[in-house]
Amino acid sequence: MSKNPPLFNRRRYLLAFFIVLLAVLDPFGLASSSDKASAQWLNRMFSSNYPSTGQQHIAVVLIDDAYLMRNNTSWPMPYSEQSKLFKRLLAYKPRAVFVDLLYSHDHSLGDPTQGSQLLANVFERYQRRGIPLLLANTGVTRGENGQANTLEQFAAFSQPGLVVWDGVDDKYPLAMPTALGLMETPALALYRQFCKDAACAALPENAEAASRLQPIAVQWGLKLAAEQAQIADIRHCAAPRNFVLDWVAQFFQAVFWKLDNSAQARCPYSLTLSASDLEVSSAQDQALVAALLRDRLVMVGASITSTGDLVQSPVHGLIPGVYLHAMALDNLIDKGMDYDREPANFPGWNLHWVDVLELGLLALIIVLKALHARRLAGLHPWTRWRKQEIRFFTSPYPSWGLVMLMLLVVCGVLYLNHITLVNVLGIVLLSLALFSERIEAFFDRGR
Amino acid sequence: MNRTLIVLLAALYSQGVLAETHVIKAFLADPVEVVDEQGKLQREIAHKDTPKQPVPVLQLNKALELVQVELAGQKVWLDTRDLRIEPPLHVMSLPCQQMPQSLVSDSRNNSTLGYGAGCNQ
Numbered sequence: 001m002s003k004n005p006p007l008f009n010r011r012r013y014l015l016a017f018f019i020v021l022l023a024v025l026d027p028f029g030l031a032s033s034s035d036k037a038s039a040q041w042l043n044r045m046f047s048s049n050y051p052s053t054g055q056q057h058i059a060v061v062l063i064d065d066a067y068l069m070r071n072n073t074s075w076p077m078p079y080s081e082q083s084k085l086f087k088r089l090l091a092y093k094p095r096a097v098f099v100d101l102l103y104s105h106d107h108s109l110g111d112p113t114q115g116s117q118l119l120a121n122v123f124e125r126y127q128r129r130g131i132p133l134l135l136a137n138t139g140v141t142r143g144e145n146g147q148a149n150t151l152e153q154f155a156a157f158s159q160p161g162l163v164v165w166d167g168v169d170d171k172y173p174l175a176m177p178t179a180l181g182l183m184e185t186p187a188l189a190l191y192r193q194f195c196k197d198a199a200c201a202a203l204p205e206n207a208e209a210a211s212r213l214q215p216i217a218v219q220w221g222l223k224l225a226a227e228q229a230q231i232a233d234i235r236h237c238a239a240p241r242n243f244v245l246d247w248v249a250q251f252f253q254a255v256f257w258k259l260d261n262s263a264q265a266r267c268p269y270s271l272t273l274s275a276s277d278l279e280v281s282s283a284q285d286q287a288l289v290a291a292l293l294r295d296r297l298v299m300v301g302a303s304i305t306s307t308g309d310l311v312q313s314p315v316h317g318l319i320p321g322v323y324l325h326a327m328a329l330d331n332l333i334d335k336g337m338d339y340d341r342e343p344a345n346f347p348g349w350n351l352h353w354v355d356v357l358e359l360g361l362l363a364l365i366i367v368l369k370a371l372h373a374r375r376l377a378g379l380h381p382w383t384r385w386r387k388q389e390i391r392f393f394t395s396p397y398p399s400w401g402l403v404m405l406m407l408l409v410v411c412g413v414l415y416l417n418h419i420t421l422v423n424v425l426g427i428v429l430l431s432l433a434l435f436s437e438r439i440e441a442f443f444d445r446g447r
Numbered sequence: 448m449n450r451t452l453i454v455l456l457a458a459l460y461s462q463g464v465l466a467e468t469h470v471i472k473a474f475l476a477d478p479v480e481v482v483d484e485q486g487k488l489q490r491e492i493a494h495k496d497t498p499k500q501p502v503p504v505l506q507l508n509k510a511l512e513l514v515q516v517e518l519a520g521q522k523v524w525l526d527t528r529d530l531r532i533e534p535p536l537h538v539m540s541l542p543c544q545q546m547p548q549s550l551v552s553d554s555r556n557n558s559t560l561g562y563g564a565g566c567n568q
Contacts, residue, residue: 233543281537
């Protein structure tokens with residue numbers, strides 16, 4: 001046996017190669033699941049500190065079961081009912097409107113008193129008043145192979161907002177290629193409207209340029225808008241707390257989620273009005289609703305039992321799909337085109353440089369662990385700085401501190417560059433391997 | 448026979464009688480939109496050109512929230528949202544509904560809606 005053997009033998013290098021292969025191939029999606037869990041946890045931790053810049057410009061109008069019952073109507077709503085609802089909204093003069101309802105089938109064919117033309121007439125009035133109107137669009141050719149998309153009579157008075165996409169996981173794209181050509185999503189389309197009156201950094205020139213940009217890694221906020229209490233009963237919503245308290249609560253909720261999952265049910269972040277709020281008749285109430293909707297970017301969605309348009313928010317749980325568009329728009333207003341994103345993959349690989357950075361941190365842990373094991377075995381120092389090496393690797397704490405420092409620096413650099421952070425949870429858990437001897441010794445004590 | 452006739456006549460004219468009791472007190476929008484009986488935009492009237500005196504409502508279309516009035520000798524339909532009508536056509540105060548709450552992440556609803564209105568089912 002050599003007096004000063006190498007840090008790793010061939011088998012160890014083979015093991016390292018195997019680990020890299022695991023990272024690249026991601027068998028069973030374990031690494032992806034771990035990355036997602038880490039990203040969602042970080043989103044929850046920072047959600048209470050999410051700035052309210054975008055919240056002040058966005059409102060969600062929700063058609064709910066209570067509204068249907070109050071108006072003695074049904075779902076899908078008859079066009080005459082919808083025309084009334086959108087007329088009321090029009091009177092409050094929003095800056096732009098996105099309707100997260102897909103008008104793919106005419107439910108009132110042959111019935112002029114209930115026909116789709118009633119609603120088209122109202123949409124035409126939006127166009128006349130210069131209020132941009134976006135309708136949900138699937139991006140497919142209507143009628144081809146039984147595919148559904150917006151009826152022509154509505155498309156004439158509105159812009160399409162793409163609501164169906166794939167290939168971006170849980171991220172929110174800015175634009176996607178579709179059978180009808182490149183199409184922008186509602187968040188970007190409304191952000192363009194916002195930027196007409198506000199100073200925004202350079203927007204993508206067109207849908208093609210937008211489609212080349214990385215999708216948004218949507219960051220969710222937690223604190224309700226200050227105005228929310230004026231329009232709705234929010235006593236059941238979690239009251240805002242101190243940032244540190246929220247952090248601690250989120251941490252324990254994440255650790256003990258198996259024991260109590262109830263904390264995930266929360267009130268949505270975006271300012272929300274019920275469709276019933278638009279029906280108010282007194283001048284005072286109408287002034288209040290006008291103050292909340294005038295010049296806002298309004299998104300109209302539905303929360304009807306059994307309609308199924310729900311999205312998963314890491315902060316809230318399951319919420320109506322319209323809130324995803326609202327939150328993506330909020331991210332754009334808050335951060336502009338510097339929104340949080342994952343870096344692009346290497347060509348031909350499902351891997352990007354942040355993954356390589358993670359592997360680098362993993363490699364650092366392995367090297368430090370090997371040097372620590374060498375010290376414990378009483379072997380000769382491996383580096384030329386013998387005294388420092390002996391001092392540094394006598395205890396695992398300096399190594400762990402170094403890993404944490406590196407992790408902090410990497411996260412800081414990524415954060416400043418608006419890149420989604422590395423798998424913090426994974427790295428922290430793996431770094432505990434530095435303490436394996438101590439942990440074993442603790443449990444073997446007294447044997 | 449007479450009773451039936453009276454009931455029929457009352458039903459026929461009740462809407463008109465009801466409408467006559469409503470008066471437009473103010474035009475809130477500028478411009479005010481003139482629409483047809485289906486709510487399709489026909490033309491616009493500048494606020495300064497709207498009558499300053501109360502205008503009686505000739506007919507109501509509650510389903511579409513439209514009223515018919517006579518302006519400059521012409522019968523036109525207007526949107527009730529652009530007008531202050533006395534007495535009000537409907538009275539509704541702020542419902543102050545509960546803010547919607549999210550569902551916990553593992554909640555499931557394994558059903559879909561049946562037919563809606565208009566499907567004649």
